[in-house]
Amino acid sequence: xxxxxxxxxxxxxxxxxxxxxxxxxxxxxxxxxxxxxxxxxxxxxxxxxxxxxxxxxxxxxxxxxxxxxxxxxxxxxxxxxxxxxxxxxxxxxxxxxxxxxxxxxxxxxxxxxxxxxxxxxxxxxxxxxxxxxxxxxxxxxxxxxxxxxxxxxxxxxxxxxxxxxxxxxxxxxxxxxxxxxxxxxxxxxxxxxxxxxxxxxxxxxxxxxxxxxx
Amino acid sequence: xxxxxxxxxxxxxxxxxxxxxxxxxxxxxxxxxxxxxxxxxxxxxxxxxxxxxxxxxxxxxxxxxxxxxxxxxxxxxxxxxxxxxxxxxxxxxxxxxxxxxxxxxxxxxxxxxxxxxxxxxxxxxxxxxxxxxxxxxxxxxxxxxxxxxxxxxxxxxxxxxxxxxxxxxxxxxxxxxxxxxxxxxxxxxxxxxxxxxxxxxxxxxxxxxxxxxx
DNA sequence: ACTACGGTTGAATCCTGAA
DNA sequence: GTTCAGGATTCAACCGTAG
Numbered sequence: 316x317x318x319x320x321x322x323x324x325x326x327x328x329x330x331x332x333x334x335x336x337x338x339x340x341x342x343x344x345x346x347x348x349x350x351x352x353x354x355x356x357x358x359x360x361x362x363x364x365x366x367x368x369x370x371x372x373x374x375x376x377x378x379x380x381x382x383x384x385x386x387x388x389x390x391x392x393x394x395x396x397x398x399x400x401x402x403x404x405x406x407x408x409x410x411x412x413x414x415x416x417x418x419x420x421x422x423x424x425x426x427x428x429x430x431x432x433x434x435x436x437x438x439x440x441x442x443x444x445x446x447x448x449x450x451x452x453x454x455x456x457x458x459x460x461x462x463x464x465x466x467x468x469x470x471x472x473x474x475x476x477x478x479x480x481x482x483x484x485x486x487x488x489x490x491x492x493x494x495x496x497x498x499x500x501x502x503x504x505x506x507x508x509x510x511x512x513x514x515x516x517x518x519x520x521x522x523x524x525x526x527x528x529x
Numbered sequence: 530x531x532x533x534x535x536x537x538x539x540x541x542x543x544x545x546x547x548x549x550x551x552x553x554x555x556x557x558x559x560x561x562x563x564x565x566x567x568x569x570x571x572x573x574x575x576x577x578x579x580x581x582x583x584x585x586x587x588x589x590x591x592x593x594x595x596x597x598x599x600x601x602x603x604x605x606x607x608x609x610x611x612x613x614x615x616x617x618x619x620x621x622x623x624x625x626x627x628x629x630x631x632x633x634x635x636x637x638x639x640x641x642x643x644x645x646x647x648x649x650x651x652x653x654x655x656x657x658x659x660x661x662x663x664x665x666x667x668x669x670x671x672x673x674x675x676x677x678x679x680x681x682x683x684x685x686x687x688x689x690x691x692x693x694x695x696x697x698x699x700x701x702x703x704x705x706x707x708x709x710x711x712x713x714x715x716x717x718x719x720x721x722x723x724x725x726x727x728x729x730x731x732x733x734x735x736x737x738x739x740x741x742x743x
Numbered sequence: 744a745c746t747a748c749g750g751t752t753g754a755a756t757c758c759t760g761a762a
Numbered sequence: 763g764t765t766c767a768g769g770a771t772t773c774a775a776c777c778g779t780a781g
Binding site for chain 2: 386393396397398401409411412414420424426427429430431432433438444445450451452453
């Protein structure tokens with residue numbers, strides 16, 4: 316079962332039944348500008364809300380739709396980790412903050428700072444979910460995707476790893492900020508069901524095509 | 530110049546002159562025991578939440594004693610990164626969150642979680658301080674010290690690396706939570722001046738001996 | 744005119760991995 | 763080896779407006 320919705324996730328999530336989702340795996344917009352004058356490959360502009368006013372309502376809906384005894388992942392940069400952690404913490408149990416170590420660094424302040432080489436992944440439980448297989452360290456090394464369709468596209472193998480560790484075959488994975496649909500591809504590859512929501516029509520079509528042909 | 534003080538850093542810091550410190554490098558107590566009690570209540574009141582009530586006053590004093598255009602490091606676990614980031618952010622500029630990747634993992638939840646393999650280091654500026662040498666990634670691999678004198682003892686080579694990157698020979702390093710004195714040893718090895726404060730008399734003596742014989 | 748402030752624009756510059 | 767491209771960017775200069 317694959318269910319893709321075009322629209323604002325705060326609205327469309329209302330259509331999802333209480334306790335029906337076995338894993339949320341998503342990469343919310345951080346509220347940064349993606350338009351760089353130096354990037355060769357330009358992506359369409361993504362709406363940046365740096366005030367993150369929607370966070371609390373969003374977390375409440377996530378809690379409502381998720382089943383008991385499930386584990387979930389929310390990608391996050393260190394710039395906003397405090398706000399995301401506190402919003403999630405009101406309802407979920409913060410289990411860990413995983414570090415996705417990339418194979419490259421990004422730009423940032425070249426003279427007064429260290430070079431960004433990772434993204435954070437807030438790992439939460441509703442109730443208690445046991446790990447599948449062995450317990451791995453909380454630093455995960457995966458190479459970045461080449462020729463990205465979306466500026467923050469995640470590697471499929473990273474998402475498949477995360478899905479495999481804390482969900483079972485046939486369970487339902489949910490991504491409220493679908494982007495180019497990598498979470499859906501990973502879910503389908505592992506025989507999970509999937510619900511994805513995306514507001515941008517261009518990315519929605521890309522996601523639909525990618526997941527169909529996966 | 531090495532100046533070691535026995536006492537509560539919130540009190541003893543008052544003796545340090547405005548703008549006299551070139552780098553703060555410290556590992557504050559996290560108050561983990563309070564945290565675990567608090568977890569049982571889901572809709573937690575922030576008031577009386579943990580023993581981090583001293584954070585805001587502490588940050589104000591750090592800001593007062595530090596010179597303009599200086600860089601500083603505060604160690605932190607992911608459990609409390611939100612509170613430390615927000616307290617520091619009121620006055621300092623958050624530049625980065627560094628990841629100290631250890632060579633081993635610690636215990637934690639063996640069945641429902643990933644294994645902790647890192648500590649966070651909040652990296653802040655007062656004004657703007659340029660890097661010494663090249664710009665390195667924000668994931669730092671250093672092996673843990675063996676036969677520790679203190680439960681959260683840091684490797685000397687890690688602290689020397691951090692000191693070397695953002696301070697100069699002859700400048701003053703300050704550690705308000707000195708513990709077993711590793712920051713002082715690193716500072717002395719690199720010909721920096723040092724002020725350290727420690728409340729516990731046992732650790733104070735250990736630190737004094739270690740720094741003297743460094 | 745003279746700052747002061749806010750928003751926008753464009754230049755800078757470095758490590759890593761892939762070719 | 764050697765070259766080359768690119769990266770959830772930051773900083774500073776530059777206007778336009780307001781006081």
